[in-house]
Amino acid sequence: MIGCYDFCGHYEWTFQWLHELGGHELVRRYWDEAIHLDSQQHASALITSKGFAGMDEYWGHTLGEEGGVWEVTQREDAFRIDMHHCPSKGFLIRNDLKQYPDYCDHCLGWIGPLMKKAGFVVNHEHNHCGQCWWEIKRTDDPAPASAPGALSGEADVRLHDDWKTAETHLDTYERATDPDDKLPAPAGAH
């Protein structure tokens, strides 16, 4: 049987299997069709109907069940997650599993299309070490993401020592709804 205890391991393995079968476009379709529209249909229903409150309800349940360490900051104009220990990426790191070049892209892969449908955009960074932040705003709100600490205070993962080290490199998204909206790496970044 394929279990859920090691789901993140075979999920990541599946990305590479699909990539070898049909390239990047097939992986994108998988994240959208299988994860966004099928597996995570409950997330889609909550967020499209309740907006920020639906995000709080969805991630409060799912991250609690998965066992992450995170902080949510909810304001009238923004929903923010500071992920201090991602349970999903953490599983891969602990078990030394890496088949697909950037596992973390799968989150934008299914959340991006969902947010576009629901009328939101995503500001996001991940450091490939199990830390990331998400700041979700309404599509018609032109305000950029908050400065470090301005919205979530000490919970802001960008202020923590392990956010950016010699070993980490950041992937950044601004007002994104697509996994390919990743900004080019700054010159000199590795």
Add this chain to the structure above:
Amino acid sequence: MPATDSPLPYTDTKPVGAADFYAAVNATFRFIEKQSGIAGLRRYWTELGTKYYAPVTRRWREGGLPAVADHWRAFFAAEPEADVEVTHDASEVVVAVRTCPAIRYLREHGREIVPCFCQHCHFVSAAMGAGAGIDVRISGGNGTCTQRFAKAGCFPEPQRLEDIATAS
């Protein structure tokens, strides 16, 4: 690094997995079958068993049937709300699945289950066992099944896919 004292090749910090992931497993099967047909889905299951679960094959090859039994006991202990009994003697390991945790979850959450869902247990386990000299035979399914493991060549008949129930 993976814990070395667990019968499982990959370990987590929480004792039981998140059941919501069964919906993703089911959706993945549906996507691949739609994309590549049943033959493509079976190829996915076989390659998953051969490659991703290669550490399981190594443990079964080194530990024989006792390692098979240890694996399934630990595996189902980490699956939420599984009701499974694992027994073994010198010739066979029997995994009696009284409540399949995946089928239970998918039904309780009103998900449309891929009809061939239960076949994955055969194809994945057969692939894991092939490199270890272990065969598997499965009967039943759709929430309750019996999975038997024995040394290669010990079962008189090949697996009949019609012995594995359609899931709903």
